Amino acid sequence: MEEVIERFLKYVKFDTQSDENSNTVPSTRKQLKLGERLVQELKGMGISADIDDKGYVMGYLPANTEEKVKAVGFIAHMDTSPDMSGEDVNPQFVENYDGEDIVLSKEKNIVLSPKDFPEMLSYTGKTLITTDGTTLLGADDKAGIAEIMTAISYIVKHPEIKHGKICIGFTPDEEIGRGADYFDVKKFGADVAYTVDGGEFGELECENFNAAGAKLVIHGRNVHPGSAKDKMINSISVAEEFMSLLPKNQVPEHTEGYEGFYHIVAFEGSVEETKLQYIIRDFSKVEFENKKKLMLNAVKFVNEKYGINVIDIDIKDQYYNMKEKIDEAKYVVDIAYKAMEKAQIKPLVRPIRGGTDGARLSFMGLPTPNLFTGGVNFHGKFEYIPTFAMEKAVEVIINIVELYKEK
Template identity: 45%
Template sequence: MDFNTPFSYTATDRFLRYVQIDTQSDPTSPTIPSTEKQKDLGRLLVTELLEMGIGDAHLDEYGYVYASIPANTNKPNVPVICFCSHMDTAPDCSGKGVKPIVHHNYNGEDLVLPDDHSQIIKLAEHPDLKNQIGNDIITASGTTLLGADNKAGVAEIMDACYQLMQHPEIKHGTIKILFTPDEEIGRGVDKADIAKIGAFACYTMDGESAGNMENETFSADGVKLTINGVSSHPGFAQGKMESAIKIAGKIIAALPDGLSPEHTSGMQGFVHPVDMSGHVETAVIDFIIRDFDDSKLPEHADTIRRVADNVMKGYPNSTYILETHEQYRNMKNVLAQHPQIVDYGMEAMRRAGLQPKLCSIRGGTDGSRLSFMGLPTPNIFAGEHAFHSKQEWVSVQDMQKAVDTILHLCMVWEEKGLT
């Protein structure tokens, strides 16, 4: 199909609607999804999918949206592929009352957000804006995040579904759609039904700059350090009290700067204390440890252990327990076994007029865990920038290129299959 023929893109209109629905997830909630309001967007997406003629679209009890578009090709055995985005927004910044603003024909100047003039999206701090001159930039108003992470991806997939239903000349195999809750709090695929999806490959639409494709993530573990100190009445504590709170503070202070997130970049891993709680007798520090090399995760845990051992020498009557649990692993370990999944994604971006770039994520995606659940899943750009902040932005034109990429991917798989 000639994509130079103007599409009636719907991604922008959809995105402007979706971001006004508060879908913030909650890491402290034990429920699935963590917030019931995420289902508000899920129900809207199901309604819109049904209106397109996608008859099996539905929202399940856990807040997941599933849908499928039947194959329209005569070719036998075209692999089933899936597209996935998450519906929730990050707990880091309010997602309530989002007021999206379209800045038409961006001219390269800093963008001052109207509801908080201290929120300035500066060209010097957002280098990808240099590639957006003449494009239309969408921001929030300055008091909330925008929600481009990942409602841009949701809108792009929804637009691609619309185009596939409107343009039967786009030949494709069976296409599966998955929208997930709770990705931002690490639970995005906890209840995903891989058998129901039934796909050979999946693509998350949750990346940054146009043309970027990510086939590698951090591997991740969580570490819990429980410190058992010695409590005593403070008026009679001399020579007796060994405060777990103070021990915890010294351990955190003694961590090597070179392994902290603020001092690492590129392919470097880190050790990061993310939460501390407790009292004189007991204190708990929760860490996340990250690296692209799985074998380095035990080394990072040993770093915490060595620091704790050294600090505890000054507290002979106190003890600690160090517990490590797996969070997710580098999806490259799985994707390397199916190189065509990434290759076809790169080809689709070239056909969409982009210069594809293969990248690594200093983080994780739903694709990390989906890959190890039997559904190999690289990550494709959605155009989102400065996510989790009040300065979040996305461009209309990048979203449209993402739609083009999805459509080309459908055609590439139909043309090449598993060859």
């Protein structure tokens, strides 16, 4: 079995789910366990590495050439999504995939089917790693971690590969939008970097959503329903009113490409109080601002209708489209493109309908486009990854290192 697969299977056994309701850094202490393990492994390769009290892992492989070569960094995140459990992950192998349905769990009748996910057919004949239907897989982003670690291990074992300084970074809490909050760019020391956090085989991404999160608290007035006329304010009903004011077609399930959306990710309610959580996304900065304004205006409308502040809202920006910063250092994308071609991969240059740590890092002065991991259907029980894609991702990382030497 290839080293990258062995590493991946080891890393997914660590439960590193982050928690957006936590105020600690990292949001969950269990992320530190994986971070500490990665530091041990890097040191075992002879690489200087440490983990700080906030959970950021950084390692450095010194240049082995006297030529002036840019310091290049590779970054992945350790946490998995709060959307589904990452505890007791039990990966399953499907060798020589035949293009038919894959039964993930007979007991629960959970099936991964090309009828629902037609892109599966492009992996016919390949080996796939899937979930067992009870957890997510964790390829986002433990596949990226495994690919970086394997590439670095290979470079260390092959000193004939001449390179500049290589910087390795693993972050906590990316899935809850905090991955770059305490990332020390100066300490990291890279001139350019790449997140290995993309999905489909061959993806190369240098633009992403502008992103914000919105939290709403709706205050009701609970009165016995037998005498509630003109007295009760049912916060659940108010929530429905508010939701009806947002464009029904601007949701993830009805958008694609460069189209933005409003996405409700949590709803918890009773007559007395209801809490809503939304994420707001758009590639266009203008449309992004318009979406936030529309949501604020909807709150204002409802509050004016009831004559009181029945809804409180808090909107916070999370990250911005990296394109304007990447365009200033276009060569970082060009080198990644060449690295993929060198690995006989057709690059799929496309926008990220999401975000990565690289988006914020690019605005912090470190141009950081995003490379594929090979994973598909992140954040849920239908997640899977073709093993060949992971092996190719390792090759691309090594090629990038070599190309900077040649630049």
